[in-house]
Each structure stands twice: as C-alpha cells, then as structure tokens.
Amino acid sequence: MKLLREWSRNKYIYLMLLPVVIYYVVFLYFPMYGLQIAFKNFSPAIGIWGSEWVGFKHFVSFYESYYFWRLIRNTVMISLYELVFGFPAPIILALLLNEIRKRVFKNIVQSITYLPHFISIVVVAGMMVDFLSGDGLINQLTSLFGIPSVSFLIAPEWFRTIYVSSGIWQGIGWGSIIYLAAIAGIDPSLYEAAKTDGAGRFKQILHITVPGIMPTIIIMLILRFGTLMAGGSLEKILLLYNSTTYETADVISTFVYRRGLLQMDYGFSAAIGLFNNIMNFILLVSANTISRKINNTSLW
Amino acid sequence: MHKRKSIMLLSVIMTIALAGCSGGNNSAKSPATASPGTETAEALADGKIVSSPLTLTYFVEMSGSPAPGVKSLNDMAAYQETEKKTGIHIDFKHPAGGQEKNQFNLLMSSGDYPDVIQWGWNDYPGGGVGAMNNGVIIPLNDYIDKFAPNLSKLLADNPAIKKEISTDDGRIFAFPFLRSDPYLRTYFGLGVRQDWLDKLNLQMPTTIDEWHNVLTAFKEGDPNGNGKADEIPLLIRKDTMLNFSNVFLNAWGTSGRFNLKDGKVLYGPVQPEYKQFLQTMRTWYVEGLIDRDYAGTDDKQKDAKWTGELLGSSEMAVGGGIGKYTNAMKAKNPDFNLVGAPYPTLVKGDKPVLGQLEPIFNSVGAAITKNNKHVEETVKWLDYKYGEEGSMLFNFGIEGKSYEMKDGFPTYTDEIMKNPDGLSFATALGRYAVPFGGPLVQDKRYQEQNASLPQQKDALNTWMNVENSNWLPPLSFTNDESARLAAIMTDITTFRDEMFDKFVMGAEPIDNFDSFVKTIEGMGLQEALEIQQAAYERYLKR
Numbered sequence: 001m002k003l004l005r006e007w008s009r010n011k012y013i014y015l016m017l018l019p020v021v022i023y024y025v026v027f028l029y030f031p032m033y034g035l036q037i038a039f040k041n042f043s044p045a046i047g048i049w050g051s052e053w054v055g056f057k058h059f060v061s062f063y064e065s066y067y068f069w070r071l072i073r074n075t076v077m078i079s080l081y082e083l084v085f086g087f088p089a090p091i092i093l094a095l096l097l098n099e100i101r102k103r104v105f106k107n108i109v110q111s112i113t114y115l116p117h118f119i120s121i122v123v124v125a126g127m128m129v130d131f132l133s134g135d136g137l138i139n140q141l142t143s144l145f146g147i148p149s150v151s152f153l154i155a156p157e158w159f160r161t162i163y164v165s166s167g168i169w170q171g172i173g174w175g176s177i178i179y180l181a182a183i184a185g186i187d188p189s190l191y192e193a194a195k196t197d198g199a200g201r202f203k204q205i206l207h208i209t210v211p212g213i214m215p216t217i218i219i220m221l222i223l224r225f226g227t228l229m230a231g232g233s234l235e236k237i238l239l240l241y242n243s244t245t246y247e248t249a250d251v252i253s254t255f256v257y258r259r260g261l262l263q264m265d266y267g268f269s270a271a272i273g274l275f276n277n278i279m280n281f282i283l284l285v286s287a288n289t290i291s292r293k294i295n296n297t298s299l300w
Numbered sequence: 301m302h303k304r305k306s307i308m309l310l311s312v313i314m315t316i317a318l319a320g321c322s323g324g325n326n327s328a329k330s331p332a333t334a335s336p337g338t339e340t341a342e343a344l345a346d347g348k349i350v351s352s353p354l355t356l357t358y359f360v361e362m363s364g365s366p367a368p369g370v371k372s373l374n375d376m377a378a379y380q381e382t383e384k385k386t387g388i389h390i391d392f393k394h395p396a397g398g399q400e401k402n403q404f405n406l407l408m409s410s411g412d413y414p415d416v417i418q419w420g421w422n423d424y425p426g427g428g429v430g431a432m433n434n435g436v437i438i439p440l441n442d443y444i445d446k447f448a449p450n451l452s453k454l455l456a457d458n459p460a461i462k463k464e465i466s467t468d469d470g471r472i473f474a475f476p477f478l479r480s481d482p483y484l485r486t487y488f489g490l491g492v493r494q495d496w497l498d499k500l501n502l503q504m505p506t507t508i509d510e511w512h513n514v515l516t517a518f519k520e521g522d523p524n525g526n527g528k529a530d531e532i533p534l535l536i537r538k539d540t541m542l543n544f545s546n547v548f549l550n551a552w553g554t555s556g557r558f559n560l561k562d563g564k565v566l567y568g569p570v571q572p573e574y575k576q577f578l579q580t581m582r583t584w585y586v587e588g589l590i591d592r593d594y595a596g597t598d599d600k601q602k603d604a605k606w607t608g609e610l611l612g613s614s615e616m617a618v619g620g621g622i623g624k625y626t627n628a629m630k631a632k633n634p635d636f637n638l639v640g641a642p643y644p645t646l647v648k649g650d651k652p653v654l655g656q657l658e659p660i661f662n663s664v665g666a667a668i669t670k671n672n673k674h675v676e677e678t679v680k681w682l683d684y685k686y687g688e689e690g691s692m693l694f695n696f697g698i699e700g701k702s703y704e705m706k707d708g709f710p711t712y713t714d715e716i717m718k719n720p721d722g723l724s725f726a727t728a729l730g731r732y733a734v735p736f737g738g739p740l741v742q743d744k745r746y747q748e749q750n751a752s753l754p755q756q757k758d759a760l761n762t763w764m765n766v767e768n769s770n771w772l773p774p775l776s777f778t779n780d781e782s783a784r785l786a787a788i789m790t791d792i793t794t795f796r797d798e799m800f801d802k803f804v805m806g807a808e809p810i811d812n813f814d815s816f817v818k819t820i821e822g823m824g825l826q827e828a829l830e831i832q833q834a835a836y837e838r839y840l841k842r
Contacts, residue, residue, distance in 0.1 A: 041783075043434050044408055044409035044410075044411060044434075045408075045411070045431075045434035045435050045436045046434065046435075047411070061787065065791060066791050066795065066819070066822070066823050067791060067794070133593075133596065133601075134592070134593040134596070151592075151593050151595075151596050153596055154593070154595045154596040154801075242595075242596065243794065243797045243798060243801075244595045244596065244798070244801050246794065246798055247798065258790075259790065261402060261405060262401065262402075262405070263425070263786060263790065264405050264408065264409075264424070264425050265425070265783075265786065265787075266409070268787075
C-alpha cells in the first residue's frame with residue numbers, strides 16, 4: 001500500500017529515472033557477466049561459457065610478473081602526484097577568483113582557464129610532443145639562457161612532472177567551478193560579522209571561506225581516493241609514453257591495454273582490471289569511513 | 301498488486317536489455333551473403349566460377365599509400381578484372397588506417413567473421429595454427445587438392461614452399477603471400493651518404509673499425525659543408541635493429557632475438573657477444589656518433605633529418621629509404637647520393653652471417669573462416685591469383701595500361717614509372733595492382749622495376765650478400781606453448797628494450813650485463829628456449 005501511494009504520487013519522476021536505470025543495467029551491470037573470464041582461459045572463438053576455468057592463475061601470474069611492483073609503484077605515484085599537486089590547484093584558483101572585485105577581469109580569467117578543458121586530449125598530447133621534443137619550443141626557449149637541450153619525452157625522470165603539470169593546466173579552470181559554486185553558497189552575513197570583528201581579507205578566507213567549502217573539498221577528496229589505483233588517464237599516458245619511459249610511465253591500465261587488446265590475452269587483462277577495481281573500491285570505502293569518523297562528512 | 305506492477309516494469313526493462321544484446325547476435329549469425337543456387341561450376345564455359353552472382357565478404361587492410369580515388373580494393377583494376385572473369389563480387393571490409401590491429405582483434409572477439417580474412421596470422425595468439433585450433437579459420441588441404449589446381453601445382457613443384465606454409469601436422473591455413481626468390485626477401489639494411497664519403501676521401505666501411513673511422517670523420521669533417529658541426533653520423537632505431545634488420549649485431553654473429561647456432565636455438569641478448577655489441581654502441585654514443593635523440597626519433601623526424609642533410613647513415617628500406625630520399629633530394633641537392641652499405645663484420649673480408657631476410661612465407665595470407673558458406677567457390681576464386689593470368693594481373697595490372705610486354709618482359713608503363721601527376725611508383729601502381737601482402741606469388745620482375753634506381757639495385761645486391769643460414773624458420777606452436785611463450789617473451793622483450801637504452805645512454809653501466817642476463821633468465825628464458833627448440837625439431841621433421 002505504501003508502495004502504491006509512493007508510485008501514484010511520483011510516477012513521472014520514476015519514469016524520468018527509467019533511462020538512467022536502463023543505462024546502468026545494460027552498460028554497467030550486464031557486462032559484469034563477462035568478468036568471469038578473469039578466472040578462465042578465455043578464447044573468443046569458444047565463447048565465455050565454453051572457455052575452461054583456471055581459477056586464480058592469471059592473478060598469480062600477474063603477481064609473479066617481473067613488472068608487478070613497478071606497475072603498482074608507477075600507478076600509485078602518478079595518482080599521488082595528481083593528488084598532492086593537482087587536487088589543491090583548483091581550490092586555490094577558486095579562492096583567488098573569489099577575491100577579485102573587478103567583474104570583467106574575473107570573467108576573462110575564468111574563461112581563459114576553462115578553455116583548455118575543451119581541447120581533445122589527442123590534440124593536447126600532440127602539442128606537448130612538439131613543444132617538448134629535443135628541438136621543440138621549450139628547448140629553444142631554454143637554450144637562449146644557455147641551458148642544454150633535454151628530450152623531455154624520452155627522459156623517465158621527467159614523465160610524472162610533465163603528466164601532472166599539463167593535467168593541472170588543462171583541468172584547473174573546470175575543476176574550480178564546483179568550489180566557486182560552494183563559495184557562492186556561503187552566507188554573506190558571516191563576512192559582515194567577520195569584518196565588524198576586524199578580520200582582514202586573509203583572515204576571512206581562512207576562517208570563513210575555507211571552512212565553508214570544507215565539506216565539498218572532503219567529498220571531492222574521497223572521490224579522488226576511489227581513483228588512486230587508476231593511475232591517471234589511460235589515453236593520455238598512451239599518447240605520451242614510449243618504451244624509454246616505461247620506467248616511470250607504465251601503469252596498470254597501459255599494461256592491461258598492451259596485454260589485453262594488443263596481444264589478445266583477455267583473461268589476464270580482465271584479472272588485472274578486476275584486481276585494480278577491487279583495490280580502488282577498498283580505498284574508496286576506507287577513505288569514506290575515516291572521513292565519517294573524523295569529521296562527519298561522507299558520501300554515505 | 302502494485303508490487304507486481306513494479307516487478308513487471310523491471311522485467312520489461314530486463315527484457316529490453318536482453319533483447320538488445322541477443323538481437324545483435326542473432327542477426328550476426330545469419331549469413332551476410334545470401335545467394336542460393338551456386339552449384340558446382342566447373343562446367344561453366346566462360347571461365348566463370350559461379351553461374352549466378354555471388355558476393356563474398358573479405359577483411360583486408362588497405363596498403364599504406366592508396367592512390368587517389370582508391371577507396372576500397374574494388375577500385376583496383378586487378379580486382380575489377382577478376383570479378384569480370386569469375387563472376388564473384390567481393391564486399392571488402394577495410395579497417396580504418398592506423399587502427400588495423402585493434403579492429404582485427406575486435407573482429408576476432410566478436411565472432412562475426414567475414415568469409416575471408418587476409419592478415420599476418422602471426423599476430424593471432426598461436427598464429428594460424430591457433431586460429432585453426434580455435435575454430436576461427438578452417439584447414440584448407442582438402443579444398444586445395446580438389447579445387448585449387450594452380451596452387452596445388454605450385455606446391456607439388458616446390459616442396460620447400462609446401463614445408464614453409466604447412467603446420468607441423470601438415471595443415472595449410474591460408475592462401476599464402478609467397479616470396480620465393482631471395483631477391484624479394486631482402487630489402488632493408490644500412491644506407492650511407494656516398495657523396496660524403498667521397499668528399500672526405502673515405503672508402504665504403506665494411507668492418508666495425510672502419511665504421512668507427514667513417515662516423516668520426518662525418519662528425520668532424522663537416523661533410524654537409526655548412527661550417528657547423530651539426531652532422532649526425534648515425535641514427536639507429538632499436539626496434540628495427542633488435543627485431544628485424546640486425547645491422548651491427550651481425551658483426552658479432554648474434555641477434556636481438558632467437559637464432560640458431562649449430563642446430564641449437566639461442567637467445568641473442570644473453571650471449572657474451574651481445575655485451576660487446578652494447579659496449580660498441582655505448583662508445584659510439586659517448587663519442588657523439590649516434591644521434592642523441594635516437595630513442596625518441598619517429599619516422600617523420602627521421603625523414604626531416606635525412607632531407608635536412610644532417611644524417612650520414614641509418615637503417616632504411618630500399619623503397620621507403622633510398623628511393624624516397626633520393627627522389628626528395630633530386631632537385632635540392634644533385635650531389636645527394638645515398639647508397640646501401642654492406643653488413644659490417646669484425647674481420648675484413650668475412651661474409652656477414654645474420655642480415656635481414658624475410659621468410660618465404662611470413663604468415664600473411666587469406667584464410668577462410670568457419671562462417672563461409674561457399675568454401676568451394678572461395679577457394680577457386682583465391683586460386684585464380686596463383687595461375688598464369690591471375691599472377692600477371694596482380695603483379696603487373698592490366699596489359700596496355702599499367703604494363704606492356706617488351707621482349708617477353710612485363711615492363712611498367714610511364715604512367716607507373718613516371719607518373720604525370722607525380723605519384724610515386726607504389727601509389728601509381730596501386731590503382732592497378734598491389735603485388736605484396738596478399739595471396740599471390742610475388743614476381744621478381746616487379747621488384748626489379750620497383751628498385752629502379754641504380755643505387756637501389758646495388759643496395760639490394762649488397763644487402764643480400766649475407767650467409768643468413770642461422771635464422772629460425774617460421775615455427776608453429778601448440779596453444780599452450782604459444783600462451784607460455786607470449787607471457788614470458790612480453791616481459792623479456794620489454795626488459796631487453798629498456799635496458800638497451802639504459803646501457804647505450806649510460807644510465808646502467810655495461811658491467812651490469814651479468815645481472816641483465818640473470819634477470820632475463822629469471823623471467824623464464826629457459827622455458828621459452830625449450831619451447832622454441834621443440835618447435836624447431838618438429839619443423840625439421842615436417
């Protein structure tokens with residue numbers, strides 16, 4: 001009876017929900033059926049059901065692989081770099097933008113910082129290859145100051161810096177939108193009160209703006225933890241790395257791509273992908289739990 | 301009651317979802333080529349294979365530089381002519397350029413195979429044998445015996461070819477691309493600027509020591525004459541060098557992959573000779589004889605360095621190297637003279653042992669899939685290309701248009717050799733025929749005209765002058781063997797490539813070669829060697 005009342009009251013809302021539910025069932029839940037190939041010697045010609053079970057063979061062989069620890073290290077390091085340098089960047093930009101009093105100037109800055117977000121990653125990578133090559137723009141500039149040229153894209157020690165800094169350049173404006181929105185939601189009377197108490201601009205940021213957007217920051221941070229083992233964007237790494245920089249650039253997802261799609265070792269790839277997602281899931285849940293315990297902000 | 305309603309709703313969703321998925325499969329299973337009434341057609345008088353029109357689907361990659369207007373192989377004269385002759389229409393499925401391998405892999409996992417797949421079957425896990433064992437493609441022996449007189453005759457006359465294209469248990473999985481003449485199997489080696497050598501009064505280098513002298517002279521002697529020491533004496537490329545061309549490595553009698561020595565399979569990179577090779581490369585790199593950016597130089601940059609008169613030598617192909625750069629520089633610098641250099645040795649006068657040599661059959665061929673409902677007609681159609689008429693058609697195109705018989709020699713016309721629109725030889729010929737990478741026997745007379753510059757002809761003869769008896773023939777593996785081999789060699793090859801750069805660029809001292817060898821052995825090299833050895837012995841018994 002309760003259900004009936006609920007339905008008759010909100011049926012249009014449920015109908016509007018329907019496409020999304022279908023989407024999730026068809027594209028996200030239904031394919032999980034294929035996950036079983038992680039435990040099988042999968043051959044496309046025989047099909048998912050026909051392939052023989054091999055248990056945890058693929059997981060063991062990944063763990064015993066020479067590159068296991070390097071892949072884990074690179075994956076975590078890229079994400080950590082992104083977390084340490086990439087995560088605070090849009091927050092800082094949002095705080096700075098909020099302090100600008102000239103509307104026109106603020107709009108111009110905002111538009112310019114958004115723009116790179118709309119450039120396709122393929123184009124961005126192409127630009128970077130040209131700029132960073134041995135005789136590219138960057139090296140031509142630094143050579144004016146007598147700095148010897150560096151082929152950045154074949155130097156493993158440069159890879160993470162290049163990857164993360166270009167990521168910040170591309171994402172900082174777009175990422176700041178959510179924080180600007182949160183800032184806009186802060187009660188203006190708080191600032192009035194702070195001003196009466198004699199707080200300067202910096203004190204206002206520190207004691208009103210930052211605590212005001214803290215819940216947003218924490219939620220974003222928890223979501224970030226869920227992608228810690230994703231190790232950056234597969235496409236971007238594929239476009240920027242080469243065998244010379246595998247040392248720092250080869251992450252789990254690129255390894256899965258080479259083994260699975262290029263060598264058709266689907267079972268093995270599915271096993272690594274599953275392992276990776278379980279790690280992400282554990283990280284997300286623990287980050288959420290910790291955050292709920294410490295400061296009562298959490299996803300669920 | 302309303303609970304039931306929502307359950308019904310859910311089940312509707314599920315049904316839609318399931319229908320969406322299975323619907324695709326159903327339509328996939330129904331044959332794409334519905335054309336009834338194709339009876340045995342041997343009796344057809346006009347040489348046609350079928351009495352009523354038949355369409356076959358055919359997956360094949362388009363060759364590198366298609367001529368303008370050639371959107372599919374049906375725009376190529378040789379295939380149009382074949383269709384007229386045989387009455388069979390081909391619906392070509394071409395993967396997008398640059399995406400070929402991904403699309404082939406997707407095709408394989410979709411299960412929705414076209415009638416014929418033309419591909420380098422070594423890319424499939426386990427090779428052509430693996431594809432047969434998995435039931436993707438069918439063994440062709442019986443069909444070839446019955447319906448392919450041309451190929452049957454060829455195989456009966458040439459037992460060596462039959463051995464190459466058969467698996468260990470005697471099955472044939474594809475209509476093969478064959479290059480039986482040694483002249484067709486070598487096309488890659490070192491190229492060097494002869495005019496630079498002349499300018500500096502140097503002889504063509506033949507040994508590693510002589511190469512060292514020449515490269516040093518290139519660096520210091522300003523052979524491009526611009527007053528700056530901007531010459532790059534040598535550009536190397538590790539993937540071709542270690543996997544394919546084997547230049548320099550051969551001087552120490554070793555290779556970057558598996559090769560034979562006294563009937564035993566060896567892995568080159570763990571031999572002591574490989575250490576000496578690395579040591580030499582390291583020294584040359586330190587002395588600035590090898591391009592500092594060699595690891596990050598792609599084809600485009602390589603072209604720019606050659607045509608910018610910066611490079612003294614590099615590996616190259618006879619067409620895409622010597623031919624390309626010579627033509628590009630003809631107007632810019634008439635003195636530009638790029639020639640093929642012999643494979644260097646350690647001792648002067650020794651014959652090089654391991655150079656670039658393609659096998660007779662490199663696994664490229666047209667295979668018939670299990671979905672094909674017209675195997676007999678398909679086999680007859682494919683066999684046409686191995687006959688006298690078909691062979692001329694696919695090597696030389698149309699008589700009177702793309703070639704003319706002069707004293708019994710099929711000579712390409714000026715439209716091909718000196719195209720009025722400025723198209724290259726390969727592109728101009730591409731309108732009529734593509735004499736490589738397909739199910740056909742490549743004609744020596746094609747290559748003689750393809751490599752038409754005197755420098756190209758000389759280079760081929762120079763590069764061919766190699767012993768080449770210690771290369772492994774193409775082997776076939778069982779499914780388990782190839783799975784193990786792939787798992788082991790992925791790690792080893794990645795490691796070999798990374799360490800090559802580290803040794804050469806100095807990130808890792810050469811003294812650590814022993815631990816390099818130990819690591820490779822720890823990755824399971826012994827097992828890989830045993831698999832290779834066993835497969836080689838099976839090959840010998842074929």
